[in-house]
Amino acid sequence: MVLKQAAQAFVLCTVMAALPLRAQDQGVHQQSIQYEAPTDPLVQQKLEKWRDQKFGLILHWGLYAVPGIIESWQLCSESWIERDSTVAYEDYKKWYWGLSQQFNPINFNPEQWASVAKQAGMRYLVFTTKHHDGFAMFDTKQSDFSITHGPFGSNPRANVTKYVFEAFRQQGFMVGAYFSKPDWHSPNFWWPRYATPDRNVNYDIRKYPWRWKQYQEFTYNQIRELMHDYGALDILWLDGGWVRPRETVNAEVRSWGAPIPEFSQDVNMPRIAAMARQAQPGLLLVDRTVHGPYENYQTPEQRVPDHKLDAPWESCLTLANNWGYVPNDEYKSPTRIIHSLVEVVAKGGSLLLGVGPKPDGTLANEAVTRLRVVGQWLKVNGSAIYNTRTTAQYQDGSTYFTQGPTGTRYAIACLPENKPTPTTITWTGNIPRKGSKITLLQTGKKVAWTRQGNRVQISLPPALAQQAGAYPALAFAFTAE
Incomplete structure (x- = not known):
């Protein structure tokens, strides 16, 4: 029965993949209004260097690429999430977790990715080391739910994050690690004792502080691995802004419409930041939407602000309709991407463009051809984009x-x-x-x-x-x- 239901779920996912997932907007991060500039001179220096780059690539790649569905979110039981109504929620989760034994990117080619990004005129990278589903794209010792414990584990390049970072460094990119603060696979975030009604931790942290303490240690240790074992990093890009100290939940955050619990989901950013910057001096921290000392630049998602912003920021936009790979997705034209880049830069920001590699480890031809056209334009006109700043009339x-x-x-x-x-x-x-x-x-x-x-x-x-x-x-x- 479970196999039949899993098959039904897969069919539904592939049908949904062919359609623009506008409900995905429910998972979009809003932009912080407040900004606190860093005081560390090394961070300030790194931030100015980052502001010169202007054009970056964010790669969403994980289990969701196998069936070609929205990244992670179908695991979440919120009203905007669509799944096959004939499949029990727990059966769906078992099917999704089981994708870890199917993910086998035998054509994994980060050198191709880096080469295409270089040709596109991009200058910095953000790679999803772990999304909300908890599947680690690196060889973590904190869990066996990772790329190195599936069928790709015997491949010499199974620790894909290592090779992605190396390939992009060789092309001269600034390198960033995306990391999700929520981990829906961790029993210390979604405790199997309880149902999982939404994106938040599914138990009362005030009642079970010892369990949340275990989750804090788990998060700290995974980030520590990334900071110490994967070479020089420029950016730690933390997603999942609903996981935040309670005192940072203000009217702005409540206006998002996402469920916010009455207790703090604090992963102890001061401790994480101290460790990370000891290992990576000058590291930029991007604790998305959690305004304060650990959000070194702001990240409006799937939109360009309607006016010039003085604080450092980037617009996070997708090349197609989805962050990850979805078959038959609708790609934006090179002209549209170039126009967005121009507008973003004139308003003081950078453009972080999202591309999802295919489950076999290659980039879709539709993405490659568009990126190369963007790069041809930048090759001639790049001096008007790179290393620039705003003007009074922009x-x-x-x-x-x-x-x-x-x-x-x-x-x-x-x-x-x-x-x-x-x-x-x-x-x-x-x-x-x-x-x-x-x-x-x-x-x-x-x-x-x-x-x-x-x-x-x-x-x-x-x-x-x-x-x-x-x-x-x-x-x-x-x-x-």
């Missing part, structure tokens, strides 16, 4: 503005997709200095321009208009008044 319609480290001003005009390139580009504000030159980065040549009051008009070379949609955006460099 936007005029579909044109955005950035400023380079030596004071060069950039105007980046986002062009309509699949339409001919216009013959002129105009914007208001950010006026070039009188008599100065404006360079079109696409060609490296000067362009003619005129000024009428606070309005600038650029005359584009006629040759640019010959191929409709060939240029997602055109960037111009100049010296501003």
